[in-house]
Amino acid sequence: MDAAIKSIRPNKPSDRPPESRPAELDPAEFLAAAVRADQPRPARAEAEAAVKTLLAYIGENTEREGLLDTPRRVVEAFDELYQGYHQCPAEVLDRTFGETAGYDDFVLVRDIEFTSQCEHHMMPFYGKAHIAYTPVERVVGLSKLARLTDIFARRLQTQEHLTAQIAAAIDEVLKPRGVAVLIEAEHTCMSVRGVAKHGASTFTSRFTGMFRDNPAEQARFLSLVRGTR
Numbered sequence: 001m002d003a004a005i006k007s008i009r010p011n012k013p014s015d016r017p018p019e020s021r022p023a024e025l026d027p028a029e030f031l032a033a034a035v036r037a038d039q040p041r042p043a044r045a046e047a048e049a050a051v052k053t054l055l056a057y058i059g060e061n062t063e064r065e066g067l068l069d070t071p072r073r074v075v076e077a078f079d080e081l082y083q084g085y086h087q088c089p090a091e092v093l094d095r096t097f098g099e100t101a102g103y104d105d106f107v108l109v110r111d112i113e114f115t116s117q118c119e120h121h122m123m124p125f126y127g128k129a130h131i132a133y134t135p136v137e138r139v140v141g142l143s144k145l146a147r148l149t150d151i152f153a154r155r156l157q158t159q160e161h162l163t164a165q166i167a168a169a170i171d172e173v174l175k176p177r178g179v180a181v182l183i184e185a186e187h188t189c190m191s192v193r194g195v196a197k198h199g200a201s202t203f204t205s206r207f208t209g210m211f212r213d214n215p216a217e218q219a220r221f222l223s224l225v226r227g228t229r
């Protein structure tokens with residue numbers, strides 16, 4: 001290997017984590033709603049006071065008319081953007097249908113729009129998720145794949161984590177022959193601040209079962225996702 005490249009890649013292959021499911025994807029953890037009723041949360045008034053502190057921090061007059069209702073609005077917006085913590089991914093996939101006339105190919109739902117918030121900056125990243133799974137006997141309602149995407153997207157996320165969680169939830173609940181998830185997104189923390197690169201897209205994917213084991217199925221999934229829109 002080129003010495004210059006080697007100098008910026010200090011990790012030896014043996015330092016890499018094993019290719020197993022990360023501990024945080026323990027089904028008992030991620031398949032339930034993330035916020036439990038017994039978990040103490042600050043009162044809404046405390047959250048509004050924190051927003052007021054941030055307004056003062058940026059140099060604003062928190063008493064001016066235009067800002068008087070802003071703390072309330074921001075907390076309400078948070079309730080909306082982060083509602084996924086209170087929703088249960090397993091419940092969404094619970095209802096399945098058995099009359100499939102022997103259907104045995106994968107089912108692909110493409111172009112599921114989503115907006116999530118990055119866990120590093122709490123700024124939006126948004127884009128499209130493409131999800132396929134190969135059912136065993138029973139299929140799930142198509143809208144449920146979009147609902148599942150929203151549940152995980154409406155939490156603080158990295159794109160990699162969002163991708164892995166969607167795939168793992170479908171795997172765990174539906175026990176299909178395989179799952180493929182591809183997400184393409186633009187991160188505002190990278191476009192409107194920091195390095196400020198507008199239009200850069202990030203792609204992440206996760207393949208399980210027959211999609212992981214069969215490159216031809218993976219290729220068919222990718223070509224359908226990339227097909228004419």
Ligand SMILES: Nc1nc2c(ncn2[C@@H]2O[C@H](COP(=O)(O)OP(=O)(O)OP(=O)(O)O)[C@@H](O)[C@H]2O)c(=O)[nH]1
Nearest residue numbers: 118119120121157158159160187189190193194195
């Ligand atoms: N892998 C990954 N990184 C992300 C995601 N969202 C944001 N990031 C990155 O998280 C990194 C945080 O890097 P830090 O150096 O700790 O924070 P920072 O100083 O704000 O970094 P800059 O964005 O480069 O200014 C940045 O490189 C972001 O682009 C994501 O979904 N996945």
Ligand SMILES: [Zn+2]
Nearest residue numbers: 118120121189
């Ligand atoms: Zn970020």
